[in-house]
Amino acid sequence: MNAVNSIGVARPRIEGQAKVTGRARYAADKPMRDLAFGSVVVSTVARGRIRDIDVAAVKGMPGVLGVIDYRNAPRLNPEAGHFFGPDGGLQLLQDDVIPFAGRAVALVVAETLEQAKAAADTLPVTYDQEPHDTGFTADHPNARPAAPLFDGPEDIGDLEAELAASAVVVDERYHTPEEHCSAMEPHSATAWWEGERLQAIDSNQGPFFIATVLATLFSLGFEQVRVRTEHVGGGFGSKGMCGPQLVLATMGATLFRRPVRVTLTRDQVFLMTAMRPATEQPIRLGADADGRLRAIQHEPAFELSPLAEYIEGCTEPTKTLYAAPAIRTRNTAVPLDILPPYSMRGPGAAPGSFALESAMDELAERLGLDPLELRLRNEPAVGPVSGLPFSSRNLVACLRTGAERFGWATRDHRPRTRREGHLLVGTGMAATSFSVGAFPSVASITAEVDGTFTVIIAATDLGTGARTALTAIAADALAIDTERVRLRISDSELGPAWSAGGSRGTTSWAWAITEAAAQLRDQPRDPSRRVTVTVDTTQLLNDLPSMERHAYSAVFTEVTVDPATGEVRVRRLLGMFAVGQVVNPLTARSQVIGGMIGGLSMALHEEGVRDQVSGRHVNADFAGYHIAAHADVPDIEADFVPDYEPGIPFGIKGAGEIGNVGTAAAIANAVWHATGKRQRRLPIRLDRVVE
Amino acid sequence: MTDDTHGEIVLRVNDVTHRLLVDNRTTLLDALREGIGHTGSKKGCDRGQCGACTVLCDGRRVVSCLTLAVAAEGAEITTIEGLAGDGELRPIQREFVRLDGFQCGYCTSGQLCSAVGMLAEHAAGWPSAVTADVSPDAPAPELDAAEVRERMSGNLCRCGAYPSIVRAVLSAAREEVAG
Numbered sequence: 025m026n027a028v029n030s031i032g033v034a035r036p037r038i039e040g041q042a043k044v045t046g047r048a049r050y051a052a053d054k055p056m057r058d059l060a061f062g063s064v065v066v067s068t069v070a071r072g073r074i075r076d077i078d079v080a081a082v083k084g085m086p087g088v089l090g091v092i093d094y095r096n097a098p099r100l101n102p103e104a105g106h107f108f109g110p111d112g113g114l115q116l117l118q119d120d121v122i123p124f125a126g127r128a129v130a131l132v133v134a135e136t137l138e139q140a141k142a143a144a145d146t147l148p149v150t151y152d153q154e155p156h157d158t159g160f161t162a163d164h165p166n167a168r169p170a171a172p173l174f175d176g177p178e179d180i181g182d183l184e185a186e187l188a189a190s191a192v193v194v195d196e197r198y199h200t201p202e203e204h205c206s207a208m209e210p211h212s213a214t215a216w217w218e219g220e221r222l223q224a225i226d227s228n229q230g231p232f233f234i235a236t237v238l239a240t241l242f243s244l245g246f247e248q249v250r251v252r253t254e255h256v257g258g259g260f261g262s263k264g265m266c267g268p269q270l271v272l273a274t275m276g277a278t279l280f281r282r283p284v285r286v287t288l289t290r291d292q293v294f295l296m297t298a299m300r301p302a303t304e305q306p307i308r309l310g311a312d313a314d315g316r317l318r319a320i321q322h323e324p325a326f327e328l329s330p331l332a333e334y335i336e337g338c339t340e341p342t343k344t345l346y347a348a349p350a351i352r353t354r355n356t357a358v359p360l361d362i363l364p365p366y367s368m369r370g371p372g373a374a375p376g377s378f379a380l381e382s383a384m385d386e387l388a389e390r391l392g393l394d395p396l397e398l399r400l401r402n403e404p405a406v407g408p409v410s411g412l413p414f415s416s417r418n419l420v421a422c423l424r425t426g427a428e429r430f431g432w433a434t435r436d437h438r439p440r441t442r443r444e445g446h447l448l449v450g451t452g453m454a455a456t457s458f459s460v461g462a463f464p465s466v467a468s469i470t471a472e473v474d475g476t477f478t479v480i481i482a483a484t485d486l487g488t489g490a491r492t493a494l495t496a497i498a499a500d501a502l503a504i505d506t507e508r509v510r511l512r513i514s515d516s517e518l519g520p521a522w523s524a525g526g527s528r529g530t531t532s533w534a535w536a537i538t539e540a541a542a543q544l545r546d547q548p549r550d551p552s553r554r555v556t557v558t559v560d561t562t563q564l565l566n567d568l569p570s571m572e573r574h575a576y577s578a579v580f581t582e583v584t585v586d587p588a589t590g591e592v593r594v595r596r597l598l599g600m601f602a603v604g605q606v607v608n609p610l611t612a613r614s615q616v617i618g619g620m621i622g623g624l625s626m627a628l629h630e631e632g633v634r635d636q637v638s639g640r641h642v643n644a645d646f647a648g649y650h651i652a653a654h655a656d657v658p659d660i661e662a663d664f665v666p667d668y669e670p671g672i673p674f675g676i677k678g679a680g681e682i683g684n685v686g687t688a689a690a691i692a693n694a695v696w697h698a699t700g701k702r703q704r705r706l707p708i709r710l711d712r713v714v715e
Numbered sequence: 716m717t718d719d720t721h722g723e724i725v726l727r728v729n730d731v732t733h734r735l736l737v738d739n740r741t742t743l744l745d746a747l748r749e750g751i752g753h754t755g756s757k758k759g760c761d762r763g764q765c766g767a768c769t770v771l772c773d774g775r776r777v778v779s780c781l782t783l784a785v786a787a788e789g790a791e792i793t794t795i796e797g798l799a800g801d802g803e804l805r806p807i808q809r810e811f812v813r814l815d816g817f818q819c820g821y822c823t824s825g826q827l828c829s830a831v832g833m834l835a836e837h838a839a840g841w842p843s844a845v846t847a848d849v850s851p852d853a854p855a856p857e858l859d860a861a862e863v864r865e866r867m868s869g870n871l872c873r874c875g876a877y878p879s880i881v882r883a884v885l886s887a888a889r890e891e892v893a894g
Contacts, residue, residue: 040812043820044804044827046755046795053754086720137745138738208759208767208821208873257757257821258873290760487819487874614815618875646764646871654864657877 030496034610048255051227052212062276062286063144065130067122070639071156074120078148087139093130104241112331113364125640126295156361158639162304162325170355175337181350186319190310198379199705202632203300209257215273216283229259230523232482235516237266251516256486261367262298294644298366301326305379317348325356329364338376347404370684381454381689407572415571418602421665422578426600430580439700447584450698456686457574460677463522467536468558482521483513483533489611497534501541527678538673575682576602579690585698590714602667604677619683625652627691729797744768746784755795766870769825776832795824806890816883818874833866
């Protein structure tokens with residue numbers, strides 16, 4: 025069993041060949057006999073009731089098998105939900121009420137894609153419209169405290185006294201718009217019945233969790249539902265929930281008793297699947313003249329829908345990044361007639377850190393201090409709010425190494441001092457954190473008689489490299505070469521497991537695999553017999569001591585600004601990361617670079633625009649909602665500082681979201697450095713920069 | 716059954732002739748995916764905005780979601796399934812794997828077909844928006860990262876694999892064009 029370590033070795037993805045030859049099958053790719061296609065019809069009004077759906081008008085159209093609407097849809101269990109209680113977003117086609125523009129009102133099922141689409145486009149739907157409210161503002165009359173399920177309010181020290189005693193106070197307000205996950209694969213599900221058993225192939229971030237929600241929703245036993253999800257074309261949060269495609273495909277399969285495939289169109293992905301809510305974030309920072317923070321106040325508001333509870337936890341980094349004697353945080357929720365928002369890559373921390381790290385840069389400016397030095401002077405010894413020790417905190421290493429590689433030391437901190445021809449040039453930086461941990465999962469490992477090991481866990485690979493990483497982890501845990509590991513993932517039948525989300529996929533799955541491997545190795549072995557060990561990590565996780573556990577990064581960037589056009593271009597982007605032991609440097613680097621590109625896109629491009637008169641999202645496609653393209657993105661530097669999370673097997677941390685966090689603030693700070701004008705509202709559009 | 720709304724067409728895909736009955740509204744993308752079973756080409760937007768469905772028609776890149784199947788008759792169509800020779804990855808595919816030019820892989824078929832078409836365009840001397848000298852007798856611009864980024868900007872990648880894709884394209888460029 026002598027094997028070299030596989031963890032820490034850069035390896036191409038296991039499914040790489042399949043993905044470059046077109047053989048990797050995604051949810052909409054599996055050929056099926058007798059397949060019918062469902063096309064979704066969505067509401068065009070933001071609030072009201074359905075007056076009529078004229079099903080007769082399309083029933084005779086070629087190939088149409090039927091229409092499902094609230095009058096004939098299977099009844100759903102109103103108690104079904106995700107992480108925050110019952111979720112009205114799941115209750116599709118249950119009544120005539122329209123809670124937001126883009127809500128599904130009907131599913132047309134036909135023999136072919138073209139026939140389904142033609143009938144869906146034709147289906148006459150009329151509404152009794154009611155006044156809607158989609159106008160987000162922090163001081164909206166319906167604003168209320170956010171549910172305290174996590175990132176609850178904190179209040180330590182005497183905030184007002186510390187602010188009064190501060191030599192410098194920054195008191196500003198930051199805004200971020202609705203943003204959309206925009207995975208390249210539109211949500212697709214195919215559902216069919218095999219006897220009393222519901223089968224589904226679905227694009228999602230966790231087949232086990234999705235299967236439990238689906239079973240609850242349709243009042244089925246869990247053993248009656250199987251959800252598979254072999255290859256997923258990105259998720260970024262939007263596939264963390266039981267999506268409308270799966271609910272509607274299941275209804276279609278149930279009513280028409282044949283396999284039904286529902287693939288959302290791109291505009292429906294915008295209109296119907298999780299988005300990041302708009303935020304408005306007042307911040308006050310108070311500091312002594314030498315830059316030591318006295319007070320941090322961060323009280324963001326975010327929008328949500330009355331259909332589903334949600335918390336955009338913008339103040340999570342605020343509670344842990346910097347030491348201050350007084351820290352006050354509050355999250356406020358503003359219910360509106362909009363698509364229920366949900367987690368998007370770097371939830372809470374991405375918009376929250378834009379506000380906090382922009383405010384820190386403003387504080388450095390007013391103190392006449394190097395923004396890097398300001399961060400270093402406020403490094404906490406323990407959790408600033410919790411008082412708990414840090415399990416590992418290597419932010420300073422990220423800051424110092426990043427600054428050195430970037431050449432930060434020679435920066436003139438005054439704004440608008442660099443010009444190259446007609447361009448203004450500036451640099452900026454930000455520090456970030458993202459919490460790490462693990463959730464209960466079950467893994468089993470079988471020692472086969474041929475000397476290989478079958479490792480089974482209901483993980484998913486959204487493009488994170490999970491297959492490749494878990495294979496390396498299993499190999500090291502078993503002290504064998506990766507060639508002897510056979511990994512099975514992506515199927516709800518493989519047992520309870522956390523989803524690919526919250527930067528907790530790899531840690532959760534690795535923990536279960538590592539523990540199963542340890543127990544297997546402890547057993548007396550008879551090589552002529554198969555032996556299986558199954559482990560559930562629930563109890564192990566309960567025993568993990570409470571500590572401040574986070575990944576960290578420091579982001580540095582250089583931008584050019586054309587003051588005549590307002591165009592901002594990112595010329596350099598460098599991130600140093602402390603993400604625990606790195607399992608696969610090749611794929612981990614890709615992942616954090618991808619996160620930084622998401623942050624660049626958030627900083628400069630992305631904005632879901634809502635027409636307040638109609639309440640509709642008006643740029644629900646890739647022409648109107650631009651995500652960073654090749655030409656927007658420079659070569660990006662990303663590297664890792666030595667780091668090890670002592671509470672988690674192999675010292676690993678999640679790396680999925682930290683890259684996304686911090687980049688927007690670093691770019692906004694660089695734009696200020698170039699132009700002298702603060703950008704407190706994302707995205708940094710041309711009209712906000714042009715002079 | 717041929718009528719006002721359907722027709723039988725012949726598509727040449729990856730050197731194989733396919734006889735198909737298609738709805739006249741069927742896009743080339745849907746004909747490839749649903750009619751022939753080549754699901755490597757992906758539908759990311761169905762509006763020509765993302766590039767995931769890019770295939771080669773007579774060597775030129777097209778977004779197959781905006782091409783009607785009936786209009787593709789007579790063309791030599793190459794999809795991701797036909798990029799590799801006999802089981803061997805071609806250089807650009809090999810470099811995508813080696814340099815991690817993708818994460819989720821959903822845009823990858825489009826990126827690869829687009830890159831092959833783009834390299835041919837460049838080799839033929841076509842300028843791009845970032846080419847400095849666009850005069851008719853100018854030599855072919857040197858293929859650098861800026862040229863690749865500009866020419867590949869019709870292919871979106873939400874995972875953010877762009878830097879690796881550019882490296883992979885540049886690394887494979889010489890072999891691809893020579894081969």
